[in-house]
Amino acid sequence: MRFKDKVCLITGGTSGIGQAVCLRLGAEGGQVIVLGRDKIDGAETVRLITKAGGKAIFMACDLAKPRVISATVQKVLAKYQRIDVLVCDAAMMTFDPLLSLPLPQWDLLMLVNLRSLAQLTQLCLPHMPKGSAIVAVSSVHAHQTTANVVPYATSKGGLEAFVRGMSQELDRKQTRINAVAPGAVDTPMLWSNPNVKSGAEKIDKASVGTTEELAAAIAFMASSEASFVHGTTLVVDGGRLAQL
Template identity: 45%
Template sequence: MRFSGKTVLITGAASGIGLATAHYLAREGAQLALIDRNAEALEAAAAELNALALPGDVSDEVALKAAYDTALVRFGYIDGVVNVAGTMIYKPLDELTGDDWHRLMSINFYAAAHLTQRAFATMNRGGSLVFVGSIHTHQTSPLVAPYAAAKAALSSLARTASIEGKTKGIRANAVLPGAIDTPMLRESPNIKSGAEIIDPADIGQPEDIAAAVAFLLSDEARFVTGASMVVDGGRLAKL
């Protein structure tokens, strides 16, 4: 029960890695505030976990900060923030529009930056931020430039937040998943077309990422900050 008496806010909490993380933390005693744009799925998850449901689009800065503040009022404090919400589009670089770049960066990166700002203003010492990035930070594939760039930016944000958060007693880290069995992977045009081939042995489960997130949130990781933890079943280790 590492999270007994602690409150954690999770974005992208209605499915995939976000939902698995919510279940993992709930089993260890956490109070949860869950954010997702899929209101129906979010309400179902919140009811099952006795959590606070905060429907909304994380690309909306004002709504996102309002959701954080609603959780703060409800629980009185927030000990951890897990930024999971993400999306992808598949286009060649020369076909991407400004709107494409803005939306992908807003969901995959700016949301984490906005939550970091609120956490720095309100979080007590001992707080922890975890940004769920991707191994696209290190190696990528065609047609996903905005996604890869945004995920790389999360690792940079974790480093800066770890430096600026040190005097506040707040840690910040990133988790970089490899191929994880989620709808995002299964619906990938690159996977369906065969442009990207993944060994089934290299596909992990959302719970694998949830376990890494829980460690980085916990007091066991009190000396870990500014890190980007690769959780990919060894996929990047291959030549």
């Protein structure tokens, strides 16, 4: 029970990797706050956690809206007075060549994928006790990418730079910050990718990871077992990058 009585705030908690993280931390004793936009999906995540004997609540939060983020964190702190674990998983992708991409789409993606991480870090850090942890979910696209996803790859590269930089501003014995970079994982984001659908991005189904495998890695990075891991990115891709 690595997260017994710890307050765990997870963005993107209504589906995919984020939902799997919620279930894992809930199973390990955490008080899970599921953040997402869809109330029905959020209620389902909470149901799964509580059915298994865990504790969870859902809070609707659109990460493209900074004022909503601020209000949501205030609600969490009013209820629990602290945040022990922050997992930033929510993200969006675009699938247009840069020359065809409306810049407002670039701005929206950066709000969701990168600015929200900075804002949540600012808001949560003053209320994160000794032994707390931040885990930001990156992507192998930060290291090796494909055409037509430049904003996404850029945001994930920026996310990893943010983690490295913030680690220099934090005392790891107080709050650690790290990233986890998934490869191909069996999520709606993967299979809805037009590059995957068209075959432009080749995916070997035998090498696709599960959300549970990613949740296990994220839970480790958020736990006290990783107390000497700080300011780095754990690549969890089944060896994909090593084969390139």
